[in-house]
Amino acid sequence: MKAEIIAVGTEMLMGQIVNTNAPFIARQLNELGIEHYYETVVGDNPERLVELSQIAESRSDMIIYSGGIGPTQDDLTKQVIAEYLNEELIYDQECLEQIKQYYQDRHQSMSSNNLQMALTFKNGQSLKNETGQACGSLIHKNGCLYVFLPGFPDELEPMFINEVKPYLFEHLSNKQVLASRFLNFFGIGEAALTSRLEDLIAKQSNPTIAPYASKSVVTLRLTAQGENHAVTDKLLDQTQEEILALVGDYYYGSGYNYLPMDALFDYLNQEGKTIAFAESLTGGLAAHLLVNHEGSSKIFKGSTVSYSEYAKAHVIGVSQATLDQEGMVSEACARQMAELTCSNYGADYAISFTGVAGPDKMEGQEVGTVYCGFASRGQSTQVKRYQINGNRSAIRLKVIYQAVLDFIQEKA
């Protein structure tokens, strides 16, 4: 089966919106084992939408449209394709009631345009929208499957996962089940990781192993197929074990988009412990990443962003002798920053970051040199020196990831 994606919306052609739906759908199609060779963007223009659909039909078995099913006058994807296919649109009654209720609850008047969001193909099937108002729809015609999804990623993504994916899998796979697992690695590049796993990847077909890299992290997605979830779980467990035997040193956890700060959050949450940071070159980023988690107030006490020597001395309390004799980018400074911050904030643990983010050297130290202190209440403090590659923002992110993973490994 060959699929292709047509994203509809003039705002994309104007460059105002980045098409993140296509990569999302692409990843989903990969997991389903559906081939996918083309992605197209077109404006809110009926003629061009029909013309593109004709091209797509001639080379693919499934067309996935995103966008153009909302309430405005230029939202015409379903209507244009219905006319083109000579198929009737009807109102999905459940969706219609929800739209009416929405406006009633808010005491807002509803324009007739809003009702078009409930349109669905009479000879097709509706797709429930859990996070918005416009219903999706799909229809088979002339050997091609047409799927209509909303343009907003917050609506499209759950609709694809909860409605389209199970539909496709049932129609594709002879009732087999499909399961994915994401293994996350830090401290090794994608090329190095895959070259270590070369033999394993070559011999493996179920699960399939797909690597990808983003935000300084490398992820392997394993996807297994089988009669039921007990079978797929066993296949995934076996392959995971083989992978970790080869590159387990760099593994820090599993999960989609599971980043090192998630691992720190989970570790502290599980242990019921609290942490504080002392941040110099990281400038508040460590705190910001942790605070992004709902519920972080249970484990996070705070951070002192000591971006000046004055702040290191007067807010954190690093001794002037240390600053004068050893400098700000030093083992001694990192040690005091961590220890004092641990007690200042009354935290169980503290991690300090002091170093050179660039673009210039500092105190004679190379860009990318960072000292991190690891303090624990009532235990001796450790300090590590890192040498990190990259530009200012990459150095900040990588040293935070490295330090929190070293912290967890040390403690766990």
Place this chain on the structure above:
Amino acid sequence: MKAEIIAVGTEMLMGQIVNTNAPFIARQLNELGIEHYYETVVGDNPERLVELSQIAESRSDMIIYSGGIGPTQDDLTKQVIAEYLNEELIYDQECLEQIKQYYQDRHQSMSSNNLQMALTFKNGQSLKNETGQACGSLIHKNGCLYVFLPGFPDELEPMFINEVKPYLFEHLSNKQVLASRFLNFFGIGEAALTSRLEDLIAKQSNPTIAPYASKSVVTLRLTAQGENHAVTDKLLDQTQEEILALVGDYYYGSGYNYLPMDALFDYLNQEGKTIAFAESLTGGLAAHLLVNHEGSSKIFKGSTVSYSEYAKAHVIGVSQATLDQEGMVSEACARQMAELTCSNYGADYAISFTGVAGPDKMEGQEVGTVYCGFASRGQSTQVKRYQINGNRSAIRLKVIYQAVLDFIQEKA
């Protein structure tokens, strides 16, 4: 003239990379007044690349390819299209020397594949790559212009701006010049802003006025055409004046991607003053946004991320009486946080942020309630109460923007 964009790369079809080149090029084409109706993504596959090029030729006068001009074996865009067009590729000597020099300087051996990055159309024109190795190229054939650009945005964007855009403008515009200006607004939505400017936008054709919204900010891009830059400057000045007469209250500065924190940075830099933050609900984000500026160490002293009551009392020094009687989300707490932080860090100014980011109420206060204290060394402290809409991360960002702009307005 009609253009279209073909992005080449299997990694996009795999969903591993988001195609940000298409929106970038789209915005550039809009500025040049070049129509643009289609964007397509295709994998590293010669047959499909030719097939798409044929479709594109039939409906457009210019095809812009991004990707597939690097050193790997699947980078074949120039080669495939050269063969298809029956045109010869030759080495660009300057580019070739640079590639050789690059490897020589690093004492690395160079594979023959690296040389293909210097390929250019014999009957076309090379496009200089200032930030990478692969040269771009363009060629006119059969009434169509083919443009070949790198896939990395860091290489594509400067190549488009510095090489392609002047070429297109010269070939399109009868030697007129084109100039853009970006006016930035905060505190008003895109719909409200454009409805206030409705008449102005309707009557205006030179400059054109294009609104777009991103990161809680609304930007108007004015683009003027004229015989020379004195003419375009005058046109832009006039239109800017008319716009600011209507919505000047929300205007905070001009420049591409110029955000409120840039305005704070510029203001403090110009005045030679320093600032510190006390951050509760913003969790280090204010510090992080400021530190993103190179040179921020001159104006930024630091931030105390007091994410716990303990930190507010023990690190900042807010009195326990205030915390007990008024609470953390209160005018009195914001006031003390700002004043104490100003003196703790020895800064000229301090801004404090305390409030409710959600998802739950705190101390009986609604989600989105935030108190900000504004302290200045030797002057009385002001406190403002804001009520901000949005989710956790939107509330954080918006209150920081609102507070720093209010700070600048107060001071300037």
